[in-house]
Amino acid sequence: MKIVNRKTIAAMVAGTFIIAGAATPFIVQAAEAQETPSAYHQKETKKQLDPQIASKRISDTFGIEQSVVLKYNNNGMSFNDIGKAAFLAKAGNKSIDSVISKKTADNNWKDVAESLGITKEQIKTAHQDLASDQLNKRTGIDKKAALNLLQDGYHPHDIGMASQLATASKKPIKNVLALKKINNTWSDVAAQLGIDAETFKKDFKNAEHGSHHKGPQDKDNDDDERRF
Numbered sequence: 001m002k003i004v005n006r007k008t009i010a011a012m013v014a015g016t017f018i019i020a021g022a023a024t025p026f027i028v029q030a031a032e033a034q035e036t037p038s039a040y041h042q043k044e045t046k047k048q049l050d051p052q053i054a055s056k057r058i059s060d061t062f063g064i065e066q067s068v069v070l071k072y073n074n075n076g077m078s079f080n081d082i083g084k085a086a087f088l089a090k091a092g093n094k095s096i097d098s099v100i101s102k103k104t105a106d107n108n109w110k111d112v113a114e115s116l117g118i119t120k121e122q123i124k125t126a127h128q129d130l131a132s133d134q135l136n137k138r139t140g141i142d143k144k145a146a147l148n149l150l151q152d153g154y155h156p157h158d159i160g161m162a163s164q165l166a167t168a169s170k171k172p173i174k175n176v177l178a179l180k181k182i183n184n185t186w187s188d189v190a191a192q193l194g195i196d197a198e199t200f201k202k203d204f205k206n207a208e209h210g211s212h213h214k215g216p217q218d219k220d221n222d223d224d225e226r227r228f
Helices: 006-019 024-033 051-062 066-074 079-092 096-100 109-115 120-139 143-151 156-169 173-179 186-192 197-210 219-225
Strands: none
Touching: 051 066, 051 079, 066 079, 066 096, 079 096, 079 109, 079 120, 120 143, 120 156, 143 156, 143 173, 156 173, 156 186, 156 197, 173 186, 186 197
């Protein structure tokens, strides 16, 4: 099996947090407030996360006891790194303790993934599972339906928008997705479906956590990659 490479893990882990509604504020703020050169040294900044809020988001997203998250943070590990460890634990079906035990000041998360034998397929599956779960929570779309669309190659944000507009227009989600072209916007699709601007605003707000996700080749993911 193919072991996940650095580019893939950076894109997948970053992408997972960006599209996961509950975790989005965490990853954005963590990147600003606690970007670190290693797993065990936090950079002093003016802006800091509330430990209870950050730890609960990780706990809720990955099913890890909040006390465990706080334990590692109290020992000097940033929430950003704990979140990455939690993702790898999910992807590789490992305990978070076993993942973190592999992280040192001299290696990166790509090294950790390789040492644990975590494959590209496992990373992709975990990414899609988290994305479908958060799409379900934010938009009400059936998790299995969301997962099927993700596996078909649809972007999480597009699925979220299509789900909201499908509900508002009472049309099948696949029909709504088919209306989105490379040369139009979701606002155009909403107008085509006869959905008023105010309703579209609410729909966009519900799905907006996927709007900043970029592909593996984009600069944002290159920046995320350097955090590993």
